[in-house]
Amino acid sequence: MKKIAISTLAVLIACPAFAGINHPDQGSSWQMWGMDPYIGLRGGMSYSNLNYKYNGNKEAMTDFIFQGRAALGLEICDTIRSEVEWSYFGKLSDQENFGTGAGPVDVEAKMQTLLWNSYMEFGGYQMIRPFVGVGAGIAMTEVERHGSEVARHSVDKTRFSAMGTLGMTFDMERFAVDVAARYTYVDINSGLHNFGGDIGIRFMF
Numbered sequence: 001m002k003k004i005a006i007s008t009l010a011v012l013i014a015c016p017a018f019a020g021i022n023h024p025d026q027g028s029s030w031q032m033w034g035m036d037p038y039i040g041l042r043g044g045m046s047y048s049n050l051n052y053k054y055n056g057n058k059e060a061m062t063d064f065i066f067q068g069r070a071a072l073g074l075e076i077c078d079t080i081r082s083e084v085e086w087s088y089f090g091k092l093s094d095q096e097n098f099g100t101g102a103g104p105v106d107v108e109a110k111m112q113t114l115l116w117n118s119y120m121e122f123g124g125y126q127m128i129r130p131f132v133g134v135g136a137g138i139a140m141t142e143v144e145r146h147g148s149e150v151a152r153h154s155v156d157k158t159r160f161s162a163m164g165t166l167g168m169t170f171d172m173e174r175f176a177v178d179v180a181a182r183y184t185y186v187d188i189n190s191g192l193h194n195f196g197g198d199i200g201i202r203f204m205f
Contacts, residue, residue, distance in 0.1 A: 038202045040071040040083065042178070046196025048092045052107050052189050054145060057098045061107045065090035067196050071117070075204075079121045085135065087113040087184075089194065095147075105147040111186065113139045113161050127171050131178075135163035139186040159187045176202045 043066070050061040067090070073083025089111045095104040117135035139161035144154040167180030178200045186192040 035074040035076050037205050038073050038075060038081075038083075040069070040073065040085075040178070040200050040202040042069040042071070042180075042198045042200025043067070044196055044198025046089070046182075046184075046194050048089070048109070048195075049193045050092060050094075050107070050109050050143070050189060051191050052096075052143070052145075054105065054107075055098045058190055059096040059098060061092065061094040061096065061109070063092040063094055065092055067194075067198060069198065069200065071202075073117075073202075079129075080119070081121075082116070082118045085113075085115050085117050087115070089113075103148050105145055105150050108144045109192070110142045111139055111192070113137060113163075113184065113186070115161060115163055117163065117165075119165075121169060129169050129171065131165075131167050131169055133163075133165040133167070133180075135165075137161055139188070139192075141186065141188050141192075143188065157188055161186045174204055176204070178202060 045064060046067045047064055048062065052059055052061050067087060069085055069087045071083040071085040073081055073085075075081045092109040092111075093106070095106045097103070098105050115135040115137035117133055119131050119133035121129040121131040123129045137160075138158055140156075140158050142154065142156045144152065146152040161184060163182060163184045165180045165182040167178055170177040170179075180198055180200070182194075182196050182198065184194040184196070186194075
């Protein structure tokens, strides 16, 4: 999975070099089934809440983490676009006692997601338009617990994930800047909830 993610990032970082080849007054250089392709790179911060159960007690493990996203998509029409998005989230780290009486237990969680997202833009403005989006796919997670008197335990799982977003697009024709607030849910443990905000750029072809 790491090799696939690295290869995907390399392609996405290289693609913007080709986005400006055409004359700025022209449309996309090529189309797929009449739809205009794009790539997107996004980054921001988020608040994660992992409901973790151990020793008969359930606690909310929380942390502020970095998030980065890369997407390949198609503009289906002027207001609708769809994409495949890979996301990387920084490591969540928190500690609780879980009623053990043996000191704090550290819980760490790492996550990546692969989602199919669809967005709809509103308003008749040429340059600035709000949008809403939904997505679904999988999350690849690693959750580990350890402590001074607690045996280290790690579990890797791939589970269902869903995303909802609200944002604003600033359309510059050859590229667009997106500012978005996102909620991501992952079906691990008793549920992982991520609330984040990011800013990104989409390069049109």
